[in-house]
Amino acid sequence: MLELDKIVLKFKADDHELTALKEISLHFETGKIYVITGPNGSGKSSLARVIMGIHRPGSGRVIFDGEDITGLGITERSRKGIGYAFQHPARFKGLRVADILEIAMRNGEHNDCHYLSELGLCPEDYLERPLDASLSGGEIKRIEIATLLALNPRLRIFDEPEAGIDLWSFEQLIEVIGASHRPDTTTIIISHQEKILQMADQIILLEDGAVSLHGPREQVWPVIRDSVRCACRQDCSRGGMYYVNCPR
């Protein structure tokens, strides 16, 4: 369904150039769940943004359903069935929660209440609320995910969906993402979380802008398990907001 062919992405940083993605080639199949993991700064979000069309690669091609979409913008890609839930969702002065959900599902059949309640947000409390700084990090993140579910694209990308979300919502989040994945959709999740990694059909490990490991979960997980759990311990000790399988 989606093919990345030797994607190179460079950013200008002050007086030097930074290569965020180094000739990345990947193939994503319909019906599968992919989890992209790797250290901070390894290029996970950059890769997602290249797929969505937010970043244009310096070289390489993006092929979606057999069509070269490298030259297409964000809007066209969205209309072709690609959707992205941002790691840090935008806040809007003036737009309400109901407004953004209505935009997302203007071609769909469902009602907006459905998605909010699935993510533990009572529609009566949230639909009329402004999508601004008055919402907490966890609330805006759940609304962002509800918006992607409402859009219902064939290729869904969730960028660290668990960030800022409390334990109870995290369990619900995993359930909702899993339940909404259909045989005709492809789901890509960027995450460090063990529970999310356990949802994967395939795990992709990015390090320093390159794919260092890619394969079925059963094969990749045993190799990366220790480093993921190590990162978990760091989160615990920092008192971070992530839910972690902490031994304590």
Add this chain to the structure above:
Amino acid sequence: MLTALDRKMLRQIAGLEGDPPGAFNIRKNGQGIERRSIPGIEIIPKEGKPGIDILVKPGTTGTVHIPVILTASGLNDLVYNTIEIGESADILLIAGCGIHNPGHGEARHDGVHEIFVRRGARLRYREKHYGEGEGKGKRILNPKTVLLVEEGASAELELVQIRGVDDTVRDTKVRVEAGGRLAIYERLLTHGTQEARSDVEVDLAGDESTARVISRSVAQGTSKQLFRPRLVAHGRGRGHVECDSIIMDQAVIRSIPEIWAENAAAELVHEAAIGKIAGEQIVKLMTLGLTEKEAEEAIISGFLK
């Protein structure tokens, strides 16, 4: 007799289909053309100068429409209205002015409203400005409002001008007496070479009086906007003034909120912000399938809602 164009203008400024419900006065091209009083709400033409007196008897509840339409070029319409909302009455007053300027001369309406909201009464005032027309003639609106909110009364003003009016100087002066409550919501969008200026002066004269002045605006093209809201507290009043603007293209916006206290127990706050639409907002809406232009429009219309 109202033409199809007149009907369209009335729809734009007051959402009216057919005759308004309740009491009304429709003014077209400098003349009052239709008028209806109802029990408790009397509308009387002024003598010696253009305009009307609206007298609402104490305790009356109802709606009053007083739209103004200009459909001719080269008109300079000046009107004085006096509105008296009797004690404990509860009135929705829908004003507004629509200009369709077909020619190259100016079409101008200067409305002077003097409004008294007597003790314990409640007024909700809606004023929408709209302009259109094929000619190059300027569409000019200069509303002047002087409002008295008496003890325990409340007034809520919603002032909207979205596109179409070339030149506006809005002048609003309010005195709020003890226990009175005032809220002003202003929405403005200018484009092209339009200019708009809004001066709001609120005098929190009595103890426990409150005021909120919330202004939201968008300036596009090379248009210019100037906001000067001023809150003065003489007693133990509480007030909040907020000016929030989106600036685009080569527009110019000046926002000068002022708060002024003459009593140690007064609480006054002002906030003002001018900024462009954040790129991440546009990108988010584009990932939902909107074009860049559609995304911009969705953000602006949400902001001005």
